[in-house]
Amino acid sequence: MKYFYIVLIIFSISLLFCQNWENISPLPSNEYLLFGNFVSAEEGWVLQYGRYVANEIYYTQDGGSNWDVIYTLEDSLEYFTSFQMVDDCFGWGTKVWRNNHHPYNRIISYLRTNNGGNDWIDMTEYIPDLDVIEAFYFFNQDIGFFAGGIDPDDHSAKIYKTIDGGYNWYLTETPPIYYEYPNLVTYQVIDFFFLDEYHGWAACAAWVDAGLTISTTDGGNTWESGMQAGPPNAYNIHFISPNKGGVACRNTAFTYIAITEDNFNSISFDYDNSNWNQLARAICFQNDSTIWITGEPGIINRSINSGESFDVYQVVNSSLETIEFHENTGYIYGHNNNLLKYTDPVYSNFEVETQNNDFNLSIYPNPFNPSTEISFSIPEFNKIELTIYNLKGEIVKKLLNEFVSPCDFSITWDSRDNQGNKLSSGLYICELNTSKNSEYKKLILIK
Numbered sequence: 001m002k003y004f005y006i007v008l009i010i011f012s013i014s015l016l017f018c019q020n021w022e023n024i025s026p027l028p029s030n031e032y033l034l035f036g037n038f039v040s041a042e043e044g045w046v047l048q049y050g051r052y053v054a055n056e057i058y059y060t061q062d063g064g065s066n067w068d069v070i071y072t073l074e075d076s077l078e079y080f081t082s083f084q085m086v087d088d089c090f091g092w093g094t095k096v097w098r099n100n101h102h103p104y105n106r107i108i109s110y111l112r113t114n115n116g117g118n119d120w121i122d123m124t125e126y127i128p129d130l131d132v133i134e135a136f137y138f139f140n141q142d143i144g145f146f147a148g149g150i151d152p153d154d155h156s157a158k159i160y161k162t163i164d165g166g167y168n169w170y171l172t173e174t175p176p177i178y179y180e181y182p183n184l185v186t187y188q189v190i191d192f193f194f195l196d197e198y199h200g201w202a203a204c205a206a207w208v209d210a211g212l213t214i215s216t217t218d219g220g221n222t223w224e225s226g227m228q229a230g231p232p233n234a235y236n237i238h239f240i241s242p243n244k245g246g247v248a249c250r251n252t253a254f255t256y257i258a259i260t261e262d263n264f265n266s267i268s269f270d271y272d273n274s275n276w277n278q279l280a281r282a283i284c285f286q287n288d289s290t291i292w293i294t295g296e297p298g299i300i301n302r303s304i305n306s307g308e309s310f311d312v313y314q315v316v317n318s319s320l321e322t323i324e325f326h327e328n329t330g331y332i333y334g335h336n337n338n339l340l341k342y343t344d345p346v347y348s349n350f351e352v353e354t355q356n357n358d359f360n361l362s363i364y365p366n367p368f369n370p371s372t373e374i375s376f377s378i379p380e381f382n383k384i385e386l387t388i389y390n391l392k393g394e395i396v397k398k399l400l401n402e403f404v405s406p407c408d409f410s411i412t413w414d415s416r417d418n419q420g421n422k423l424s425s426g427l428y429i430c431e432l433n434t435s436k437n438s439e440y441k442k443l444i445l446i447k
Contacts, residue, residue, distance in 0.1 A: 021313075022340065023338055023341075024064030024339055025337050026058050027058070029336070029337045030048075031336055032049060032335070032336075033048070033335045034046055034049070034333050035322070036057075036333060036339075037324060037331075038326060039087055039326075041327060043061050044331065045058065047080050049081070055079050057069070057117050064341055077097050080094070080095045081093075082136060084136070086139070087140075087141065089114055089116055091117055092166065093110075093113075093120070094110055094133065095108075095111060110123045110133075110166075112166055123167075126167050127166075128148065128160060129148030133146050134146075134149075134188050134190065135190055135192055136192075139197060142163055143197065143220075144161070144162050144166060145162075145172075145200075146159075147188060147192075148160055149188070150188060155176060157187055158174070159171070159202070159220070159223065172216075172220055172221055172222065172223060173223065187204045187207070187212060189202045189204050190234060191234070192237075193239060195240075199242045200215065201216075201237045203235060203249075210233070211232055211233045211247070212227055213226035213247055227258060227264040227267075231249045231272070232254045232256055234249045236248045236282045236322070238283050238285055241288070243260070243263045244288070245260060246283045246291065246307065248281060248282060250280050253279075254273055255273060256270065257276065257283065259291070259306070268306075269307040271310075277299050278298075278299045279295045280293055280294075282294050282322050284323035288306065288367065289426045289444055290303065291303040292313075292323050295319065298317060298319055298320050299312055299314075299315050300312070304391050304427055305424040305425045306425050306446070308424055309424075318334055319335045320334035320340075321333055321334050328344040329341070330342040359378075361374070361439045366441075366443055367445070368415075368443070369446045370414060371414045372415075375409065375410040376439075378406055378409060379406055382435055383401075383434065384401075384402065385400060385432075386399040386400035386431070387433070388413065388428050389428065390426075390429075391428075396418065397416070399411055423445060426444075426445060427443070427444055428443045428445060429443070
């Protein structure tokens with residue numbers, strides 16, 4: 001009988017965990033910022049930000065191995081200032097025309113594409129408060145948001161919503177924010193993120209140089225206060241579930257990072273200048289336990305235990321602005337021609353094939369806390385090794401190392417290492433090895 005099983009396609013498990021972010025930018029090297037986004041692990045776009053640069057949109061459909069120029073702005077005084085694709089067809093952007101002799105005389109245009117960025121439709125006439133757009137975000141081809149200035153009555157941020165692809169917009173309900181003293185705080189949205197059609201968040205900046213968050217559970221029609229003002233301006237926000245997420249805050253001198261597991265009713269872990277290594281600009285949850293944070297001057301930090309601790313994963317030569325992940329593949333856009341790509345070997349270097357395999361290796365529950373049961377079948381007398389590895393490729397627990405007669409076998413792992421210490425939450429690898437074959441499965445310990 002044929003079963004699906006996982007075949008490790010690298011030579012040793014220690015090599016499994018050594019993978020750098022690599023620059024895949026198609027543009028010539030310079031000091032300008034790159035921006036854009038991917039809609040899958042393979043399909044993405046990149047542009048340069050600023051005047052006096054090649055105002056071209058590059059497109060790839062093979063993860064950055066090959067790029068094509070699909071659009072060029074004809075006027076050399078024009079350049080894109082924001083850009084977002086939601087799928088392989090639909091996307092939005094803003095562009096600016098600026099007179100070289102009168103730099104404060106500028107014209108903003110709001111654009112939409114229906115064919116993957118090859119052509120753009122001017123939607124400016126449909127946009128209210130165009131001159132004060134602070135941020136925009138689309139969840140799909142129809143539903144989108146933009147922040148357009150401050151409400152003069154209660155000093156809350158104006159957030160507009162569309163449900164027809166940008167032709168009609170209406171104001172949503174946003175809360176006034178109170179600081180520690182009983183005064184209203186003026187704030188504006190810097191960044192949006194939506195997990196699904198209902199759950200969304202916005203990172204905000206207040207006039208007191210403080211950061212705060214607001215969130216919605218009804219698709220952005222009404223917004224409620226989240227993390228209150230206090231740290232530097234909230235710059236980027238990301239959630240992996242309706243309750244679990246984080247925000248990166250910064251100004252020119254200070255930074256603050258907050259991780260929550262209850263939608264900012266409380267803070268699970270936080271970091272500031274006293275225990276952090278740079279000005280944070282971007283945060284992204286790759287999965288429930290793995291978090292990436294980067295910023296200025298270009299240190300890429302990673303946590304594999306849901307934010308309890310971070311390690312420096314890699315350092316590059318300039319500030320990095322945004323991070324995104326599509327399953328096991330990540331992309332970072334930054335200055336100095338940096339468009340970095342990372343493929344997580346823990347996920348991608350396992351290949352699923354159909355072959356004869358009688359192990360039936362299973363782990364339940366998974367994710368787990370504090371223990372899980374590992375079960376498998378042994379069809380013939382054989383020496384069995386059952387081993388747990390961490391993401392550094394180190395053995396943390398040897399569960400079994402003996403000869404076993406044909407049987408259905410089950411063993412409980414209590415998430416302790418060989419010395420009896422409780423392990424931190426994160427991703428681990430279970431290896432079942434015999435003289436003839438090996439099988440691997442991922443385990444996720446949560447706390």
